[in-house]
Amino acid sequence: MRGIMRLRPNTTLVVGGILTAILIATALLSLVWTPELPTRVRVAMRLKAPLENGFLGTDHFGRDVTSLLMAGAWNSLAIAWPAVLLGAAIGTAIGCAAAAWKGIADEIAMRASDVVFAFPAVLSAIMIGALVGSGPLAAVLAIAVFNVPVFARVTRGVALQIWTLDYISAARALGKHPIKITLQDVLPNIAGALIVQVTIQLALAILTEAGLSYLGLGVRPPNPSWGRMLSDSQTYLSQAPWLAIAPGVAIALSVLGLNLLGDGLRDALDPTLRGRGVPA
Amino acid sequence: MSKRILAAALLFSASLVPAYAAKTSLVVGMPIEPPGLDPTVAAPVAIREVTWVNLYEGLVRLDRTGKVQPLLAKSWEVAPDGLTYTFKLQDGVKFHDGSTFDSADVKFAFDRARDPKSTNAQKQIFAPIASIETPDPSTVVIKLKETSGNFLYYLSWGDAVIVAPETAENNKANPVGTGPFKFKSWTRGDRVELVRNPDYWQKDKTKLETVTFRFINDAQAQVAALRAGDVDAFPNLGAPELFAEFQKDARFKAVAGNTEGETVAGLNSAKKPFDDPRVRKALMHAVDRKALVDGAYSGFGRPIGSFFSPNHPAFVDLTSVVPYDPEKAKALLAEAGASNLSITIKTPQMAYASRSAELLSAMLAEVGVDLKIIPTEFPAKWIEEVFKNKDYDVTIVSHTEPLDIDIFARDTYYFNYKNDKFKAAISDAAKTTDEKARFAKYAEAQKILAEDVPALFLFQLPKLGVWNAKVKGLWENSPIPSNDVTEVTWDE
Numbered sequence: 001m002r003g004i005m006r007l008r009p010n011t012t013l014v015v016g017g018i019l020t021a022i023l024i025a026t027a028l029l030s031l032v033w034t035p036e037l038p039t040r041v042r043v044a045m046r047l048k049a050p051l052e053n054g055f056l057g058t059d060h061f062g063r064d065v066t067s068l069l070m071a072g073a074w075n076s077l078a079i080a081w082p083a084v085l086l087g088a089a090i091g092t093a094i095g096c097a098a099a100a101w102k103g104i105a106d107e108i109a110m111r112a113s114d115v116v117f118a119f120p121a122v123l124s125a126i127m128i129g130a131l132v133g134s135g136p137l138a139a140v141l142a143i144a145v146f147n148v149p150v151f152a153r154v155t156r157g158v159a160l161q162i163w164t165l166d167y168i169s170a171a172r173a174l175g176k177h178p179i180k181i182t183l184q185d186v187l188p189n190i191a192g193a194l195i196v197q198v199t200i201q202l203a204l205a206i207l208t209e210a211g212l213s214y215l216g217l218g219v220r221p222p223n224p225s226w227g228r229m230l231s232d233s234q235t236y237l238s239q240a241p242w243l244a245i246a247p248g249v250a251i252a253l254s255v256l257g258l259n260l261l262g263d264g265l266r267d268a269l270d271p272t273l274r275g276r277g278v279p280a
Numbered sequence: 281m282s283k284r285i286l287a288a289a290l291l292f293s294a295s296l297v298p299a300y301a302a303k304t305s306l307v308v309g310m311p312i313e314p315p316g317l318d319p320t321v322a323a324p325v326a327i328r329e330v331t332w333v334n335l336y337e338g339l340v341r342l343d344r345t346g347k348v349q350p351l352l353a354k355s356w357e358v359a360p361d362g363l364t365y366t367f368k369l370q371d372g373v374k375f376h377d378g379s380t381f382d383s384a385d386v387k388f389a390f391d392r393a394r395d396p397k398s399t400n401a402q403k404q405i406f407a408p409i410a411s412i413e414t415p416d417p418s419t420v421v422i423k424l425k426e427t428s429g430n431f432l433y434y435l436s437w438g439d440a441v442i443v444a445p446e447t448a449e450n451n452k453a454n455p456v457g458t459g460p461f462k463f464k465s466w467t468r469g470d471r472v473e474l475v476r477n478p479d480y481w482q483k484d485k486t487k488l489e490t491v492t493f494r495f496i497n498d499a500q501a502q503v504a505a506l507r508a509g510d511v512d513a514f515p516n517l518g519a520p521e522l523f524a525e526f527q528k529d530a531r532f533k534a535v536a537g538n539t540e541g542e543t544v545a546g547l548n549s550a551k552k553p554f555d556d557p558r559v560r561k562a563l564m565h566a567v568d569r570k571a572l573v574d575g576a577y578s579g580f581g582r583p584i585g586s587f588f589s590p591n592h593p594a595f596v597d598l599t600s601v602v603p604y605d606p607e608k609a610k611a612l613l614a615e616a617g618a619s620n621l622s623i624t625i626k627t628p629q630m631a632y633a634s635r636s637a638e639l640l641s642a643m644l645a646e647v648g649v650d651l652k653i654i655p656t657e658f659p660a661k662w663i664e665e666v667f668k669n670k671d672y673d674v675t676i677v678s679h680t681e682p683l684d685i686d687i688f689a690r691d692t693y694y695f696n697y698k699n700d701k702f703k704a705a706i707s708d709a710a711k712t713t714d715e716k717a718r719f720a721k722y723a724e725a726q727k728i729l730a731e732d733v734p735a736l737f738l739f740q741l742p743k744l745g746v747w748n749a750k751v752k753g754l755w756e757n758s759p760i761p762s763n764d765v766t767e768v769t770w771d772e
Contacts, residue, residue: 041642043571060521061575061639134655216629221653222638235499235519 013264019257027074036064038071039222047240057242068224075219080205083140087147095155100178113149121146121208125217139218143205154197158190192269203258210251303770304489309511313495316452319438323401325761328438330493332762336441336457346591346759348432362427362713367420373481375444376462383414389442405434427711429718460486460766487769513747520578523744534746536580537757540589541680541741550696553618560733562612564602566647573739576635581739586726587685591759594719598730609647622650625674628658633676667694678741697734
């Protein structure tokens with residue numbers, strides 16, 4: 001936790017922070033206000049260009065694109081956040097255990113991570129969709145599953161370093177239980193690295209959620225989703241290009257913002273890591 | 281050196297420019313590849329779209345307006361009791377393998393199709409047959425057990441084409457028929473090639489030398505293939521929103537016709553509250569069909585008020601029987617004690633279905649009905665849950681078989697709809713041989729459905745045909761699943 005106190009702002013951090021703040025603010029605002037009801041269908045107003053009707057025009061059902069984008073931001077985050085947090089929780093627990101007990105436990109945890117890594121998120125989403133029915137739950141679980149090994153590895157890597165420090169050796173010599181050491185000494189020291197990783201994984205999760213919704217595996221219609229806006233718009237590309245551009249830009253900016261924020265946080269939290277990649 | 285190469289290249293390319301003569305090849309694009317090429321043993325529409333009247337011929341055929349016309353049968357007589365059909369066959373007809381076509385082939389083909397072991401998809405065609413006699417090579421006498429008003433019409437279908445005993449077994453992969461085109465090759469996943477049959481019995485009927493069917497599933501790839509000239513015609517373009525561009529383009533002819541596909545949102549009549557006709561009617565009143573077609577199909581489908589194709593001569597437009605009237609919908613729901621209804625719609629992934637479901641959900645919300653969309657993968661999951669187990673409130677799908685209004689008379693069909701008056705009308709129609717009387721019965725049946733609303737009747741799937749403006753002779757509507765290229769010619 002001391003890492004956060006040492007936070008020093010830099011350009012990357014500021015730009016990333018602003019973009020991410022806009023994303024979150026938009027998502028929250030959409031809960032209380034959108035220019036139009038995002039699900040309101042007005043067929044007579046279909047495919048109106050930006051500014052002709054609403055700020056960003058209307059889609060093939062005459063829905064307001066601005067409102068869809070705003071509500072889509074919330075749906076994106078509503079899947080990405082729980083998915084990453086779930087993946088981070090399980091992955092961190094596995095990583096900490098692997099670092100604490102090493103040996104066979106470490107080996108099993110890391111080889112299992114390799115196996116899970118081998119499945120792309122889309123594939124596990126289809127599998128999970130077949131088990132629990134495709135929908136938001138399947139999307140959350142699928143994204144969580146592919147986050148588990150990421151966090152397991154990052155945690156194990158940084159935790160192993162901490163375990164070699166003298167004060168940990170001292171604690172062990174005093175007979176402190178490994179779980180207690182992990183909770184009281186290791187976790188606070190690796191929190192910075194984990195926060196950075198959460199930010200970066202959030203960006204990936206938003207991208208994956210868009211991909212899953214594009215394939216019809218994520219948010220269910222009529223709830224708006226950036227991915228489905230993209231897949232709906234592709235056959236209208238020559239008639240109504242704004243339908244594809246709007247969610248495309250939204251996804252790109254959100255992912256860019258979170259990535260910059262992650263990079264900026266890493267630099268700010270630990271100057272010694274500057275220029276080096278976070279192990280993933 | 282390089283100049284010489286350039287000169288050579290120019291010379292070479294000049295020799296490739298053809299003399300200005302009308303083209304004699306045609307490339308037709310189709311969205312789905314057929315699983316085989318024998319329409320008498322399997323149901324898929326794609327089989328008929330390659331083979332019907334191009335490769336195989338029946339005793340009779342449908343013309344582009346949906347009327348029965350003679351083909352391998354020159355003429356026929358129906359006995360006054362309607363139970364004996366005597367067909368006179370064309371002379372000089374040969375199969376593609378050189379063997380002669382005669383009455384024995386007809387008997388073989390029909391006996392094969394109605395055999396209990398046959399996998400023919402439309403056995404109702406042959407069900408009324410009592411016996412088939414062949415007094416001489418050019419005469420076939422078919423005796424029926426009971427009168428069948430649609431017997432001749434059914435014989436025009438791909439399921440009743442004539443195949444030869446020597447070759448029937450191999451028709452799936454190596455089709456042999458009597459049609460104007462012979463099978464040349466099939467590159468799986470890509471194309472089927474047909475070539476002109478020089479021994480065809482109607483001399484000079486066709487102008488084309490080769491016909492290629494290419495299979496392109498993705499709508500954008502279909503458009504690209506048309507633009508690039510890789511495909512000359514797409515009789516059924518995949519995406520209506522891309523169709524509009526071709527309407528503005530003078531190089532192409534873009535025609536929106538009708539298919540046999542009635543798109544309906546089936547209501548489970550065995551389940552509360554759909555057992556109450558007032559509720560069903562209320563839901564129909566809540567649907568603005570015109571807006572639905574605009575949003576779901578870029579305005580190309582024709583709104584329908586009952587379950588009958590506008591291609592069929594007995595069609596009656598009944599869209600005004602239960603018109604769009606949200607106030608009346610609310611009143612009817614209140615009267616039936618079904619206000620604040622919360623129901624689900626099991627929706628296949630096809631664009632027309634999921635878009636329609638989204639629009640239905642929005643329209644029903646206006647009258648206080650909460651319609652939740654449940655994506656249901658087609659065909660496997662939909663067939664299992666909706667079609668077989670009838671576990672649904674509302675569902676949506678297009679019924680593409682021609683003349684299939686009788687599905688509402690089947691007790692075990694997924695609508696769970698039971699109406700004795702309707703059943704009587706349908707069975708009367710099937711037995712009536714007089715055309716006018718039969719059509720009147722069909723009109724009556726259509727009206728019963730329109731008033732009783734066993735399903736929300738939405739729109740007829742359009743046939744969005746796009747082809748090179750110089751191609752002439754393709755069909756604008758499809759009264760039967762087919763791509764009849766026998767009358768196609770190129771301008772110039």
